[in-house]
Amino acid sequence: MxxxxxxxxxxxxxxxxxxxxxxxxxxxxxxxxxxxxxxxxxxxxxxxxxxxxxxxxxxxxxxxxxxxxxxxxxxxxxxxxxxxxxxxxxxxxxxxxxxxxxxxxxxxxxxxxxxxxxxxxxxxxxxxFSRRFDDSYRDAYAKMEQGLIGRPAIIRSQTCDKFDPSGFYVEYAAWSGGVFVDMSVHDIDLSLWFFGDEVLPKSISAHGITAVQPELKKYNDYDNAVGIVEFWNGKIAYYYCSRMMAAGQEDTTEIIGTEGKLTVNGNPQRNFVNLYHNGGITREIPHNFMGRFSPAFVQEANDFTAACLDNTPLPMKLTNAVKAVEIGSYLQEALVSGKQIHFDEIGRRIEKAQL
Amino acid sequence: MxxxxxxxxxxxxxxxxxxxxxxxxxxxxxxxxxxxxxxxxxxxxxxxxxxxxxxxxxxxxxxxxxxxxxxxxxxxxxxxxxxxxxxxxxxxxxxxxxxxxxxxxxxxxxxxxxxxxxxxxxxxxxxxFSRRFDDSYRDAYAKMEQGLIGRPAIIRSQTCDKFDPSGFYVEYAAWSGGVFVDMSVHDIDLSLWFFGDEVLPKSISAHGITAVQPELKKYNDYDNAVGIVEFWNGKIAYYYCSRMMAAGQEDTTEIIGTEGKLTVNGNPQRNFVNLYHNGGITREIPHNFMGRFSPAFVQEANDFTAACLDNTPLPMKLTNAVKAVEIGSYLQEALVSGKQIHFDEIGRRIEKAQL
Amino acid sequence: MxxxxxxxxxxxxxxxxxxxxxxxxxxxxxxxxxxxxxxxxxxxxxxxxxxxxxxxxxxxxxxxxxxxxxxxxxxxxxxxxxxxxxxxxxxxxxxxxxxxxxxxxxxxxxxxxxxxxxxxxxxxxxxxFSRRFDDSYRDAYAKMEQGLIGRPAIIRSQTCDKFDPSGFYVEYAAWSGGVFVDMSVHDIDLSLWFFGDEVLPKSISAHGITAVQPELKKYNDYDNAVGIVEFWNGKIAYYYCSRMMAAGQEDTTEIIGTEGKLTVNGNPQRNFVNLYHNGGITREIPHNFMGRFSPAFVQEANDFTAACLDNTPLPMKLTNAVKAVEIGSYLQEALVSGKQIHFDEIGRRIEKAQL
Amino acid sequence: MxxxxxxxxxxxxxxxxxxxxxxxxxxxxxxxxxxxxxxxxxxxxxxxxxxxxxxxxxxxxxxxxxxxxxxxxxxxxxxxxxxxxxxxxxxxxxxxxxxxxxxxxxxxxxxxxxxxxxxxxxxxxxxxFSRRFDDSYRDAYAKMEQGLIGRPAIIRSQTCDKFDPSGFYVEYAAWSGGVFVDMSVHDIDLSLWFFGDEVLPKSISAHGITAVQPELKKYNDYDNAVGIVEFWNGKIAYYYCSRMMAAGQEDTTEIIGTEGKLTVNGNPQRNFVNLYHNGGITREIPHNFMGRFSPAFVQEANDFTAACLDNTPLPMKLTNAVKAVEIGSYLQEALVSGKQIHFDEIGRRIEKAQL
The missing domain is CATH 3.40.50.720 (NAD(P)-binding Rossmann-like Domain)
Incomplete structure (x- = not known):
């Protein structure tokens, strides 16, 4: 056979x-x-x-x-x-x-x-969403599930890319959906994973700047943005996305619980080498997502294949992918409008007049 | 003599x-x-x-x-x-x-x-403000002044205390001014230091939860809060304060510039000891501000004394202390009201009706 | 095609x-x-x-x-x-x-x-020798070749395994050639790589103990051993091998040059997760060579395959494999005999009587 | 009063x-x-x-x-x-x-x-011996005494100074007693502390090179040396001393026990600052013993004063100071002579003829 x-x-x-x-x-x-x-x-x-x-x-x-x-x-x-x-x-x-x-x-x-x-x-x-297939995120999730940090309450997650001087990301902004949809969608997806996909946003705020690519303004976009999503039932996720990093890619996540905290990639490194030199001790970090997440993409292909062949469940619901984009869009709207957005307890948006 | x-x-x-x-x-x-x-x-x-x-x-x-x-x-x-x-x-x-x-x-x-x-x-x-006298913050500031990170654009700063189960902080909330005034005021002061005390807030958002001390609600206070202060001229500071840390005190600051980043205390540690044991490698972290900032308090006493005796300038303006409290109060207001607060280019608050 | x-x-x-x-x-x-x-x-x-x-x-x-x-x-x-x-x-x-x-x-x-x-x-x-195919060792070698540490002079390298309580390694000692041949042979090979395979030993010393498996003595073997190989032309490599580690595998190498130092795996870690808990901050480390060197074995298979198909040079000479075993055997002899072994400038052993 | x-x-x-x-x-x-x-x-x-x-x-x-x-x-x-x-x-x-x-x-x-x-x-x-008064060494000792690493069996300890190009250390070698007496005496003292001052050497080996200061040879001294002291009762300490470090002072100690390991200063750092830049992440390390051990000297003065005033025991015996110099001298002799030195179980030296 x-x-x-x-x-x-x-x-x-x-x-x-x-x-x-x-x-x-x-x-x-x-x-x-x-x-x-x-x-x-x-x-x-x-x-x-x-x-x-x-x-x-x-x-x-x-x-x-x-x-x-x-x-x-x-x-x-x-x-x-x-x-x-x-x-x-x-x-x-x-x-x-x-x-x-x-x-x-x-x-x-x-x-x-x-x-x-x-x-x-x-x-x-x-x-x-490649991070769902990353060994470190999976280990962090398993540790949270074991109760090692109590009840998770706060997530800090950032997607920060090395600065690309080519100008590519300016034109890309025309159709990317904005930095929160393009970059933070990973962090939002992680929040849905670690908090549970039933969480509903309660209120959303966001602020951004164009520190190195002022041309982004024509597309209502930003090269650095910070957003907060408060969920019903006492949970908060806050995100930072940036395309301005000098050293390389810094995708870091913290899951803070009532009895402990898990960090993923709090100390970025490209490999196990450190160079001691006249100016101190230096280690390199990955220059892009490939340097950090290549094995996760391989895992993803293997897990997807197994699910298809064995008819086993996929590791994430398709509806989550929608929800992540939806929250990303709200963050982007909050970012551009300068207004906090509110939702009721069943997830319906509350308009300003109602506040 | x-x-x-x-x-x-x-x-x-x-x-x-x-x-x-x-x-x-x-x-x-x-x-x-x-x-x-x-x-x-x-x-x-x-x-x-x-x-x-x-x-x-x-x-x-x-x-x-x-x-x-x-x-x-x-x-x-x-x-x-x-x-x-x-x-x-x-x-x-x-x-x-x-x-x-x-x-x-x-x-x-x-x-x-x-x-x-x-x-x-x-x-x-x-x-x-003790952190102004801390050797690491001073070194970070000197490195920024040397241009090592380009132009500073984003500050992330957190004041996170080890959980105190005694209940002290519930009653304390009655008159503390709220977590942003009590805790984040340090981080705000750092922002004024690193961004320059002439910076003016443009908009402020904040969200909070009571994850471990629900009693705080009676004083309109929170045990975990996240706030964003966007300044005019393209700068953002975002803050996290918490009284829920399991491991100890984690006061961390990042200053992100157009060409680099400085972190202060990204890897908290109590001393230079690591224990390798059956479950991995563990290091302890300070349990309170004394374990982290004792030498800064000594430096403060010495610097203050020198300024008095020699009639030399103090390392910080008294007006900054006011400004830090003022921004902290705005954050606290944004936190409690669930509304974003806006300011015009000369620092005057813009009321909702005007937006 | x-x-x-x-x-x-x-x-x-x-x-x-x-x-x-x-x-x-x-x-x-x-x-x-x-x-x-x-x-x-x-x-x-x-x-x-x-x-x-x-x-x-x-x-x-x-x-x-x-x-x-x-x-x-x-x-x-x-x-x-x-x-x-x-x-x-x-x-x-x-x-x-x-x-x-x-x-x-x-x-x-x-x-x-x-x-x-x-x-x-x-x-x-x-x-x-799998470490020759490890990305971190290759990066360290490339950095040394770029002159980043000046002239390499001292190598410290250790192969330290997690303690195996099964007793397997006692019987294994009967035919393993001893700890220096079995374990340190990797570190010796690294020395030949980083110092250049033309290096000739000048003198060799070694000491060992049986800290957790006294039964090893019957095979003249040890569970912890330290050896020094001094090479002609002013170079020293020193090795530590152990089968007693509590936390996991710790294979660490330092290459110390006249103008800098490279470390490989100075801070072992299993993945990018850190757990902050009541006792501090903990990270896990790999439990065995698979957790550290799996990708190197894959690289080895691919490089070997490419060399066969393309008739390109192999990354290491077969004679080095002999030389590594030879030096390992001398270390083992020095360990068992309690005597320092000496060699002349063309690599011939100098007998005691001649000293 | x-x-x-x-x-x-x-x-x-x-x-x-x-x-x-x-x-x-x-x-x-x-x-x-x-x-x-x-x-x-x-x-x-x-x-x-x-x-x-x-x-x-x-x-x-x-x-x-x-x-x-x-x-x-x-x-x-x-x-x-x-x-x-x-x-x-x-x-x-x-x-x-x-x-x-x-x-x-x-x-x-x-x-x-x-x-x-x-x-x-x-x-x-x-x-x-200033390290006896260092907070980290004291914490490591306390953890060992609590049994956290089982029975200590191996100590690795190094005293490595930043390279001083002035030539001072060449003339200093004329009367310093040699690198093992001058530098490693700290590491030897630590061994007596952690292993207990009753330990007796069983055999001693040492090797050295003059990598950057060949003039040292005229005083029979070395700028890099590695030595091993095997003690009776199954304990080994091995030492590395160097005056060639590029990055700064690296005084590192590992105490390896049957059930765990303690490291002191495995990751040297000058303060809590990390700089993220185009080439990676860099931290500085202390340039000399003052940058690492200043607080220990203060502690020493205070502890000595307290012992004098209160007539309380000193933290170390005066005889240990002799023993540390004695072992340092043996290492230096082994280094210069190229011979392993042996001792019987009551500490008497065994001459070559007896072996």
Whole structure:
């Protein structure tokens, strides 16, 4: 008896798409990458060299890839603007889907994906929040579940990228949904994970600045922002996102409970090397998310594959992906409007006049 | 020629008062503690044993202590409610004053002290924000001034105390001014130091919970709170204060600039010992501010003494002490009201109707 | 054109053998595990479940596996006592070999393997010292090569395992070659790497104790030992090996140069989680070499595969593997005899009478 | 009743002498510095400015200082060569003595001091090993005594100074007794403390190099040395001393027990500041022993004073100071001779012929 492997097609071969493609091709023993789609000639060229020799069929038309013989699952790593449409199409073709975060920057569009998925409960449809697959976050969660910090009450979480002087992130802001939707959505998702996805926001505040990229203002966006989400039942999460870090990527989370605290990546480091020199002791830190989360992406591909093959539960609900974008959008609104936003105990927004 | 020492009187011999008294008595070579006042019999008894044998005259009447022959300066470590009155009386007697923070929890009362001090510009009147005298904060400030982090844009600062199960802090909340005035005032003062005391708030938000001491609600106070102060000219400070820490005191500050970041106490530790045991590697952290800031209090006493004797500038302006309380009060108001507070470019509050 | 993969056979499916087998099967994209040998029925059973379904042919006879059609390379993870014989047999069959360390605990036997390999210079024959493939060690080496620490002069390196109460290591001592050959051989190899493999020992001292396993004495072995190797040209390496660690595995290396120092794993940690609790701050550390060096084993399999397929140089000379065992044996001799051992400038041992 | 203060005279006002003088003058509340001796005109000049105004009488003749009215104790911080003579003279004058380490680099001379002290058991005679007064070492000792690491078996301890390019240490080597006596004597003393002062050496090995100061060879000394002392009853201490550190002072100690490990200063740091910059995260470390051990020297002055005034035991036996020098001398001999040194179970040296 030979092992049956999940037949996977990859949509998109950009930065994250390449990562997923290689993971499914080489680092996911139970999966077989059989197809890949990209409309981009440069990406196709990359696929010719790196995928085709391994038996991967390349497509420049997404719909055609979906008809690839024997295809069972699609991983979507295209531009955010087509995530939702591609996910829905794949669901309609009865394919499992692993879609990069976010489903959409528009909450209503996210909900449409959830609706489509609901109709096919036998399919595994997951939005890839990579930190859910990170060994350290999983260990922190397990320790919290063991009661080591009592009842979790406060989460501080930040997504802070190394400064990219290319100007890429200015134009990106035109359609990214804003820093809270683009960056903090990870931290929001972590809050839903550690606080429990039933938590409901009570009030939301946010403030931001453009410290190094004033051009962002034309898109109502910021390069540094701080936001607070107070949840009903006495919990607070506060977030910092920045694209200005000098040293590298600093994605740090604290979960503060009534009897202890867990930190994840409180002391960033690239590896186990320290250099003692005339000016002190220096260690490097990762320059980007790949340096920190590569193994999590591999784990994600493996866990998704296992869930599809074994029909086991996915590690996160698709509705959480919507909720994270929703809270991110509220934070962005609070940021731009300069107003605190309030919600009642069943999650309905309270308008200003009612306050 | 013998050395001339500053003749100091101590008001208050409670926890902080004892600390100041011992510092002036034994750890401030250029000062001589000659008098101490406290209305409390237990504190007087402590003074009989610990101060009187060293030539310190004890008083149970503050006004009388002010008349102690040769007295040049007063250190005030009594209850906050009498700080302002005692400071003004000492100024009127032509005495230098080192007053524990805050001058008052009431901004108007703080201003009265500043007015009194203004009339006697030859006197040194200082409100003791101990972190200004801490070696690490001073080193961080020097590094920022050297341009090592570019232009500072974001400050994250927290004052987090070990949980005190005695219930003390519930009753204390009745008159403490609230957690932001009582605890975060240190972090606010640091913001004024690192951002420059000319910064003006633009908008303020705050959220809080009572995670372990629900009784605080009767005083409109919280045991965990998060606040954001956005300043004009593109700067943000955000604060976390908590009385719930399990491990000990965690007073951490980050100053994030356009080209780097400075952290102070990102890795709290009590000393240089690590214990490797069956469960991993453990280090202890200080249980209270004494374990972290004792040397800063000694430095403060010495710096204050030097300023009085040599007529050199104090390391901080008295008006800053007022501004820190003022911002703390705004944070507390934002916390209790659930509303964001706004200010115009010259610091005047903008009322809701105007927004 | 499809990708040509290196056809690999695995000898031995014990602890390390399983690790190599899985790495070649699933984590080495350019290799294909096609065969596996073990005389052990339990290991065969494991292979039936974990290897056979992936198309791996199982053998209980090593010689027969060597005749597997198309086989190009063998990885050897059997007991140390048969490493050399199996390596030589594979070489004779014109197969590339990756042999687990050490080739043998007997220096003469090691040399025989080197002789066999010399006759077939087209073959890649490597002894797997995993730390050579570890990202942190490679980064440290690169930094040293960049001149960041000046001229390296002192190496401190330790291999310290978590205490194993099972008693396994007592019986193991009967044939392990002693702690310096078994454990410190890694640290010695690192010294040859960082100092350059031309270094010659000048004098060697060693001391040991049996702190937790006095039964080791019957095999002239120790559970904690410290040794010093002084090299000609002013270099010293000193080693500590222990099987007594409470917290987990602590493999730490320092390379101290005339202008700086590099540390590798000076602060062991299992992941990025820290737990703040009533007793302080705790982080866990790996319990065994897998927790620290798993990725290095994967890298080793990939690098070995690339060298075989592309005919590129291996990252280490086979003669180094002999030299490491040789120095380990001298340390063991110095340990047991209580005598310092000396060598002349061309590496010949100087007998006591000559001193 | 006024407090009675210990009347102290200081011998020597060089680097360490100044430190002691200031500590007794300003940081030892129960002591009063009343006299100071130095034959050096520059040091006398310093004393005129810094001591005389505080009522300290300056002497250029040691014997005369000993006759200072009311003198009760002498602190000796002169050149090592006169430590013993001055200590004995003070004892003869019925004065308590705190003598800087070492009493002498000559073991016989050390013993003479012990003999002199024995005759006056009412006097407190202490050799100042500053680490005994360091808060972290004391905490580590307390944790060991609580049984947190089981039975201590291995000590690794290093004294590593920042490189001093002035050449001072070359000439200093002429009379320092060699690096093991000069530097490692601290680590040896720590071993006697943590293992218990009854431990007897069983065998000793040492190796050294001159990596940056080849001129040291003319004095048979080294700038980097590693030594091992095996004690009877299954304990080993190993030491590294260096004058070549680039980053600053790295005095690190590990105490490894059967059930755990304690590290002291495994992660050196100057203060609580970390700088995040384009090249990673950097912290500074102390440049010299003052940056690490200043508070220990203050503690030493206070503890010595308390022992004299209250007639309480000193924290260490004077005989330990001899034993530390003795073991240091053996290490130095092993280093220079290239021979391992052996001892029988009652501490008698075993000559080579007997082996």
């Amino acid at each position: 030979t092992v049956k492997k999940l037949q996977v097609g990859m949509a998109g071969l950009g930065r994250v798409g390449k990562l997923h493609a290689v993971n499914f091709l080489q680092k996911t023993p139970r999966a077989q990458l059989v197809a890949a789609f990209t409309p981009d000639p440069a990406e196709i060229a990359w696929g010719r060299v790196n995928l085709e020799p391994h038996g991967v069929t390349l497509y420049t038309n997404y719909d055609e890839m979906l008809k690839h013989p024997g295809l069972q699952a699609v991983a979507i790593g295209t531009a955010t603007s087509v995530h939702a449409e591609e996910t829905i199409k794949a669901i309609e073709q009865d394919l499992h889907v692993l879609c990069e975060k976010p489903l959409s920057t528009d909450v209503e569009v996210c909900r449409a994906v959830v609706q489509a998925a609901k109709k096919k409960p036998h399919l595994k449809v997951m939005c890839g | 013998t050395v001339k020492k500053l003749q100091v009187g101590m008001a208050g011999l409670g926890r902080v008062g004892k600390l100041h008294a011992v510092n002036f008595l034994q750890k401030t070579p250029r000062a001589q503690l000659v008098a101490a006042f406290t209305p409390d019999p237990a504190e007087i008894a402590w003074g009989r044993v610990n101060l009187e044998p060293h030539g310190v005259t004890l008083y149970t009447n503050y006004d009388e202590m002010l008349k102690h022959p040769g007295l040049q300066a007063v250190a005030i470590g009594t209850a906050t409610s009498v700080h302002a009155e005692e400071t003004i009386k000492a100024i009127e007697q032509d005495l230098h004053v080192l007053c524990e923070k805050p001058l008052s929890t009431d901004v108007e009362v703080c201003r009265a002290v500043v007015q009194a001090a203004k009339k006697k510009p030859h006197l040194k009147v200082m409100c003791g | 499809t990708v040509k993969k290196l056809q690999v056979g695995m000898a031995g499916l014990g602890r390390v053998g399983k690790l190599h087998a899985v790495n070649f099967l699933q984590k080495t994209p350019r290799a294909q595990l096609v065969a596996a040998f073990t005389p052990d029925p339990a290991e065969i059973a494991w292979g039936r479940v974990n290897l056979e379904p992936h198309g791996v042919t199982l053998y209980t006879n090593y010689d027969e596996m060597l005749k597997h059609p198309g086989l190009q390379a063998v990885a050897i993870g059997t007991a140390t006592s048969v490493h050399a014989e199996e390596t030589i047999k594979a070489i004779e069959q014109d197969l590339h070999v990756l042999c687990e360390k050490p080739l043998s605990t007997d220096v003469e036997v090691c040399r025989a393997v080197v002789q066999a390999a010399k006759k077939k210079p087209h073959l890649k024959v490597m002894c797997g | 006024t407090v009675k203060k210990l009347q102290v005279g200081m011998a020597g006002l060089g680097r360490v002498g100044k430190l002691h003088a200031v500590n007794f003058l300003q940081k030892t509340p129960r002591a009063q510095l009343v006299a100071a001796f130095t034959p050096d005109p520059a040091e006398i000049a310093w004393g005129r400015v810094n001591l005389e105004p505080h009522g300290v009488t300056l002497y250029t003749n040691y014997d005369e200082m000993l006759k200072h009215p009311g003198l009760q104790a002498v602190a000796i911080g002169t050149a090592t060569s006169v430590h013993a003579e001055e200590t004995i003279k003070a004892i003869e004058q019925d004065l308590h003595v705190l003598c800087e380490k070492p009493l002498s680099t000559d073991v016989e001379v050390c013993r003479a001091v012990v003999q002199a002290a024995k005759k006056k058991p009412h006097l407190k005679v202490m050799c100042g």
